[in-house]
Amino acid sequence: MAKIYSKKSLVSQTMKPSEETLSFLLNYSKALSIVRIKNVDIEIISN
Amino acid sequence: MVNIQLPDASLVKEYVAGNEDALAKLIKRHESKIYGFIYSKIPDRDITNDIFQDTFIKVIKTLKSNSYNEEGKFLPWVMRISHNLVVDHYRKSKKMPLFRETEEFSIFSIMSDDSMTIENRIIADQVELDLKKLIEELPADQREVLVMRMYQDMSFKEISECTGVSINTALGRMRYALMNLRKVIDKHQIILTN
Structure with a gap:
């Protein structure tokens, strides 16, 4: 199509993060553990 | 049946104690407010997703390292983190080359009103x-x-x-x-x- 004349509908614009972002965060949270050794936080990411 | 909703503070405690589902509930409960807040400052879905993600990475790290001490004020705390990240974003994007007007060069020669x-x-x-x-x-x-x-x-x-x-x-x-x-x-x- 040479030109698109339509305006994007605002109805479909939901204020929500993408599925990828959400699943990344939940997986990141599951993988992350933080250990404190002598006042130093060490982050461990398990595979 | 009465649907009892656990307060944020309880979910935070559960999450710190190791219940990963509590984080999912917290995110689900507040995602539109936080996402909408970021989007209202930066109307770009990709950047908003990035900042939303960075916000919760900070939340996760703080909670997992037991550094969180604002019980009962979870949402304002998360909003403040996202607000700071929005400010950081604008600070970074402001670092652009500065043009000065001279006799040979006028900024209006490369600028136009689209x-x-x-x-x-x-x-x-x-x-x-x-x-x-x-x-x-x-x-x-x-x-x-x-x-x-x-x-x-x-x-x-x-x-x-x-x-x-x-x-x-x-x-x-x-x-x-x-x-x-x-x-x-x-x-x-x-x-x-x-």
Whole structure:
């Protein structure tokens, strides 16, 4: 199509993060553990 | 049955104690407020997603390292983190080269106003109105697919799920919708331009 004349509908614009972002965060949270050794936080990411 | 909702503070405690589902509940509960807040400051979905992600990475790290001590004020705390990240984003993007006006160089030689003139805007509105009328004339199945694709920005996969037809059928209907529109436009010699 040479030109698109339509305006994007605002109805479909939901204020929500993408599925990828959400699943990344939940997986990141599951993988992350933080250990404190002598006042130093060490982050461990398990595979 | 009464649906009892656990307060944020309890979910935070559960999460710190190792219940990962509590984090999912917290995110689900506040995602639209936080996402909407970031989007209101930076109207770009990709950047908003990035900042939303960075916000919760900070939340996760703080909670997992037991450094959180604002019980009962979870949402304002998360909002403050996202607000700081929005400020950081603007600080970073401000670092752009500075141009000074000289005799040989004027900033206006490379700057132009791309916004539409009033006349162009009226024409664009008229074109859109005409197009909407033409779309109304399409057969219902074709119109449905075209509206979902062009006006609601849905993918063909989503359209096929919504309408209960295969992706190929949805694609076919879109194709016929466009062909029919072109036919009507040619037949009546309608000029859609701006």
